[in-house]
Amino acid sequence: MTAPRWALVVALVGARPSAAAVAQENAPRIPLVTGLVLGSVLHSPLGEREDVLEIASADTSGVHYAWHERTITAKGDTTNGFRKRFVRANDLAGAPRFDDVFGTEEQVRPGFTALSVSTAVYRELRDAGSTPFSMIVTPLEARTMTASATSLSGLLAPPRVRYKGSLTRVSPRPEPFPLLVNGSRAELPAMHLKGSFADGLRREEWDLWVLADSAHPLLLKSVLGEDVFQMVRADLPGTPAARDGGLLASRPLKAALDESCRLELPGVYFAFRTATIDPISDRALAELARALAGHPAWKFTIEGHTDSVGTASANQALSQRRAEAVRARLAERHGLDTHAWGAVGYGATRPKESNATIEGRARNRRVELVRDCR
Numbered sequence: 001m002t003a004p005r006w007a008l009v010v011a012l013v014g015a016r017p018s019a020a021a022v023a024q025e026n027a028p029r030i031p032l033v034t035g036l037v038l039g040s041v042l043h044s045p046l047g048e049r050e051d052v053l054e055i056a057s058a059d060t061s062g063v064h065y066a067w068h069e070r071t072i073t074a075k076g077d078t079t080n081g082f083r084k085r086f087v088r089a090n091d092l093a094g095a096p097r098f099d100d101v102f103g104t105e106e107q108v109r110p111g112f113t114a115l116s117v118s119t120a121v122y123r124e125l126r127d128a129g130s131t132p133f134s135m136i137v138t139p140l141e142a143r144t145m146t147a148s149a150t151s152l153s154g155l156l157a158p159p160r161v162r163y164k165g166s167l168t169r170v171s172p173r174p175e176p177f178p179l180l181v182n183g184s185r186a187e188l189p190a191m192h193l194k195g196s197f198a199d200g201l202r203r204e205e206w207d208l209w210v211l212a213d214s215a216h217p218l219l220l221k222s223v224l225g226e227d228v229f230q231m232v233r234a235d236l237p238g239t240p241a242a243r244d245g246g247l248l249a250s251r252p253l254k255a256a257l258d259e260s261c262r263l264e265l266p267g268v269y270f271a272f273r274t275a276t277i278d279p280i281s282d283r284a285l286a287e288l289a290r291a292l293a294g295h296p297a298w299k300f301t302i303e304g305h306t307d308s309v310g311t312a313s314a315n316q317a318l319s320q321r322r323a324e325a326v327r328a329r330l331a332e333r334h335g336l337d338t339h340a341w342g343a344v345g346y347g348a349t350r351p352k353e354s355n356a357t358i359e360g361r362a363r364n365r366r367v368e369l370v371r372d373c374r
Contacts, residue, residue, distance in 0.1 A: 029216065036235075041229075043228045049272065063092065082104070093120060130166055137160070137204070265367045285326070303367065
């Protein structure tokens with residue numbers, strides 16, 4: 001998750017990369033900047049969870065993360081939470097340890113990263129192929145899937161186990177990794193790693209993928225025991241290179257609605273299995289409202305779509321409620337006149353991708369804006 005403002009941090013760990021490394025560094029990036037929003041999914045024996053992570057601020061002191069959690073347990077109970085973590089700049093640059101604990105009070109863990117490996121660790125793996133490493137986790141038998149659980153370590157309660165070992169690069173070349181970036185499917189370069197760790201008689205193997213970018217080696221996927229954690233979405237704030245700014249700038253809205261009469265809305269997040277719009281979505285909806293304000297004669301239908309998890313009737317009802325929720329939010333909070341707009345839910349009947357994969361299901365959970373171009 002880093003950006004040009006992290007040049008100072010990167011300089012701290014320093015060696016000049018090889019020509020091959022320079023080519024790798026020119027690959028697409030997910031910069032660690034204020035306003036970046038990440039969507040993730042966690043599959044666990046204790047339940048399944050979707051989360052939204054916001055970079056609340058990123059500057060030369062470090063990064064403040066804000067985690068919006070939505071949990072549904074194996075018993076069907078749903079909980080929501082809001083957790084925080086601060087990682088110092090020097091830890092982003094050089095920490096050889098990982099602990100992803102978040103808390104209702106902002107957690108600070110000097111010497112540890114939380115959602116990435118450090119620049120120094122990444123470069124050692126890239127250049128030498130392996131490096132000593134340690135991590136802290138809470139064993140599955142010692143935790144419950146509550147709102148205070150995070151992607152790997154779960155509930156902040158004893159016994160937490162500190163494993164020591166090493167990380168090893170699996171392949172000399174980055175592997176393509178699927179991610180929705182500003183609502184569009186992208187293949188990002190990922191470094192595939194294997195970890196072998198021990199704490200006394202305890203042994204743990206860790207399979208993980210990190211973004212192939214020394215400035216922000218973001219954790220993209222983690223397989224630890226029976227827990228599978230995966231980033232599925234990244235919504236970037238506006239950049240100077242985006243002429244119109246904001247999430248919609250990567251594909252100009254007017255061109256999309258003129259050419260195909262359809263636009264998949266990026267940056268819209270719902271509480272897990274509900275039609276409750278996460279407040280973090282208002283940035284994207286505000287941009288949409290500003291873009292459409294100059295076209296009052298255009299008429300639209302908002303379509304809701306789900307993945308195939310659950311019954312057909314439940315998915316159709318959920319997609320309908322989500323479409324209606326977006327229409328209402330645009331009118332009530334963002335000033336659009338949507339009284340003549342339609343809202344329809346299609347459930348899982350119009351998938352974009354296979355529902356057999358985590359990323360496919362994430363792509364299928366979407367809201368689309370359809371213009372009446374007849």
